[in-house]
Amino acid sequence: METVAAVTPSQSVATAAMQNDELLKQSTWQGVSVMETQWRVERLLSRYAACIDDDALEQWPAFFASDACRYEIITRENVERGMPLALMFCTSQGMLFDRIVSLRKANIYPQRWYRHVISNVLIQSVDEESLAVQSSYVVFQTRRNGQTDIFSAGKYLDRIVMRDGELKFAEKRVIADTHRVDTLLVAPI
Amino acid sequence: METVAAVTPSQSVATAAMQNDELLKQSTWQGVSVMETQWRVERLLSRYAACIDDDALEQWPAFFASDACRYEIITRENVERGMPLALMFCTSQGMLFDRIVSLRKANIYPQRWYRHVISNVLIQSVDEESLAVQSSYVVFQTRRNGQTDIFSAGKYLDRIVMRDGELKFAEKRVIADTHRVDTLLVAPI
């Protein structure tokens, strides 16, 4: 990122052509229109956020597919340096359950509340099995003193599948711009 | 929240079953598809936010139903302690008008601007008369010195009805994570 080649308008015309929104040519996914699929994806993300913010963490693992599940928090710094070292890494629903049990048992942290803002939800691509979805998140935290500040900002890279008529995360990668390791250990993002 | 029972995977399977998205089985509300209803609810919230952020407060009461209106700001701390003591509580459109008049007359506060971010808009349930809708909000404020900070974060619990073809709030409960009482008295959230 320190050394970047200059760009000329002619180069960029090619880029612009590549930038057309290919998804708009897709009409359906699993028998549902792409627009309705967008609505369902946004519902999934809203319910996911409400689950964490309402401190109903016991329900959090159920947002993931039971047969194929991967949850990862990694800093953007590590991603850009090519160091795939995750702050959290779970590869089964059972590991997600364990994590919540640990959180509840070991909760020596002062009480705080989280508030997720998830925006710019973008279905990037679609195949027969799954959706690749990117979104921006900012999580705010409010401490006992009543002050609210920024806990973590970044993006979600999700792979979403259909199971028994419900959308579930087969993979959720949290790429955190913010890298304060202490806070990242408290709750799922 | 200090003492929480551990959760086992078997318990959580039951939870997961309860967690299915029942709304998706509902196809219409008041003759309109649920997906279009979602769009209309989001328009209502966006127009509500723009009204406050553009300082058009005189129009703010018109977002509420004239025949059944309840507006309340309460801290999450009070909700969780079972103390239903509201920071603001209005039970008629007239009270909302009065509040704006007071604000305009008594405005001894330095000028500041608000910016609402409303996200994760979730229709929770639907009956013949009304929609129950939850959303996350974060309000930012910019002071005269040009600096922007967080004014209030929390959630809206809204009951929305249809009046003359327009959606209106029959009830709007603002559950504020942030509890700085001084700022809460300045403007509607």
Add this chain to the structure above:
Amino acid sequence: METVAAVTPSQSVATAAMQNDELLKQSTWQGVSVMETQWRVERLLSRYAACIDDDALEQWPAFFASDACRYEIITRENVERGMPLALMFCTSQGMLFDRIVSLRKANIYPQRWYRHVISNVLIQSVDEESLAVQSSYVVFQTRRNGQTDIFSAGKYLDRIVMRDGELKFAEKRVIADTHRVDTLLVAPI
């Protein structure tokens, strides 16, 4: 804003009548339903945000119409004082390209990441040629030390047109509540 006439309920009834959501009476734009148009506008904004946040700035000009393009950053303070002095003002796609080239060449600033939250996307009016769309934005920045703070909050006033089946910005006005001039010079908002 310092001197404001009091408002009475009777005045406000007129205001409320004007406040009806006229867009809902519109059924299509350029042969597409207004609801689907909303979805496409939100995709445009989400892709625009991802372009900047992923530091793919070379693609940024392609979000604008090549035949009619205007990009402007102006503070809300200046707008309200009637001083139309923009912090940035580009009137062609070529000027947008030039800006990115300058940014890349002159990048003496420490590396930072941006994260856009765009919400409350509101199609305000529609004519045969274009859409007028207002939205709220908050841009967060994360510095090398890993701390995230608020970079800029404000609103977008966009005029959006259709070119070769894709939505493009014919005009994008960034009205910034925040007015820290130093930061505004670093990257597009």
